[in-house]
Amino acid sequence: SQQGEEDPQALSIQEGENATMNCSYKTSINNLQWYRQNSGRGLVHLILIRSNEREKHSGRLRVTLDTSKKSSSLLITASRAADTASYFCATDSRAGTASKLTFGTGTRLQVTL
Amino acid sequence: EAQVTQNPRYLITVTGKKLTVTCSQNMNHEYMSWYRQDPGLGLRQIYYSMNVEVTDKGDVPEGYKVSRKEKRNFPLILESPSPNQTSLYFCASSPRQTYSNQPQHFGDGTRLSIL
Numbered sequence: 001s002q003q004g005e006e007d008p009q010a011l012s013i014q015e016g017e018n019a020t021m022n023c024s025y026k027t028s029i030n031n032l033q034w035y036r037q038n039s040g041r042g043l044v045h046l047i048l049i050r051s052n053e054r055e056k057h058s059g060r061l062r063v064t065l066d067t068s069k070k071s072s073s074l075l076i077t078a079s080r081a082a083d084t085a086s087y088f089c090a091t092d093s094r095a096g097t098a099s100k101l102t103f104g105t106g107t108r109l110q111v112t113l
Numbered sequence: 114e115a116q117v118t119q120n121p122r123y124l125i126t127v128t129g130k131k132l133t134v135t136c137s138q139n140m141n142h143e144y145m146s147w148y149r150q151d152p153g154l155g156l157r158q159i160y161y162s163m164n165v166e167v168t169d170k171g172d173v174p175e176g177y178k179v180s181r182k183e184k185r186n187f188p189l190i191l192e193s194p195s196p197n198q199t200s201l202y203f204c205a206s207s208p209r210q211t212y213s214n215q216p217q218h219f220g221d222g223t224r225l226s227i228l
Contacts, residue, residue, distance in 0.1 A: 031214045042117075042203055042219035043156075050214055088155065092214070101217060103148075103156040 005104050006089055012110040019076040021107040023089030024069075030092045030099050032065055032072050037086045037106070046074075046087075079111045115140045119204050119220035126194060127228050134189045134223050136204030143209040145187040146171070146217065147179065149200040156203065162187055163209075194227045201225075 007022045023032070031050045035043040049056045049065045049072070056063045062075040076083055086106045092099050117138045126132055138145065146161040148171075158171030162181040176198055178190040187206075191198060201224050205217040 033216055035219075040222070042221045043205075043217075044219070045216035048214060048216055100158070101146075102158075105153060105155040 006087070006107040008107060009105070010108045010110070012112065013079055015079060015081055015111055015113050017079055019079050019083070019109055019111070021074045021087050021089075021109070023072045023074070023104055025072075025089075025091045025104075026070065027091075027093055029067070030094060032063075033090045033092065033101070034061075034063060034072075034074050035088045035090060035103075037088065039085070043088065076109075079109075081111050081113055083109060084111045085109060115218070117204055117206055117218050117220040119202075119223050121223060122221065123224050125226040125228065128195055129193050132191050132194060132225075134191075134202060134204075134225070136187045136189065136220060137185050138187075138204075138206040138218070139185065140206065140208075140218065141184065142206035142218070143184070144217075145181065145204065145206045147177070147187070147189050148203045148205065149173065149198075150203060150222075151200050159189070159202075191225075194225075196227050199225060199227045 005024050033048045034046045037043045047058045047063050049063050060077045065072045086108050088103050088106045090101045090103045092101050120135045143164045147159040148156040150156045157173045159177050160179040162168045168179050201222050203222050204220045207215045207217045
């Protein structure tokens, strides 16, 4: 079942602008992860935020997590053409003794010069 | 270089002809998983393995088999492929997946077309 839902489905911005993508989910989580997928390639892990964290930074990436609203956002600042990709949130939740990663449907980001 | 390797990258085949997609990781990871990616549906988990000889069903296991005889390999088997299994498949691994907070490493994908 799909837990994470990204919004918007597609986003087009110009180089230098900021890009914000949102993710909503339904059940309690251990952590939430964001991944990037370039066209025709596998997913690459960007950042992980634990359920007891509210904000995390990594370079030009800023992730927030609001567990009361069951939502997260990914902000890419000063975007570049190379940021063009699909971005997925994935929720890590408990499933017995294992943790299970459930992906959303993704946001397609287009950064134009 | 740490990586997850899938083969083949592309395959066109016909209904009913058994096929195997191999997956190998060189990071000594305990956890491995298979996903399929379809437009509008995101990634859905097919099967996963917590360690050698330990496998379990994901969300969409019907029509697939897996095995985990060695830590590094986790092949996906389609005994009798059907057109609805046409998809982009990804293998992933992580150090462990028990009460963990760890990202997964993905292969580059295998695009399967079943005619």
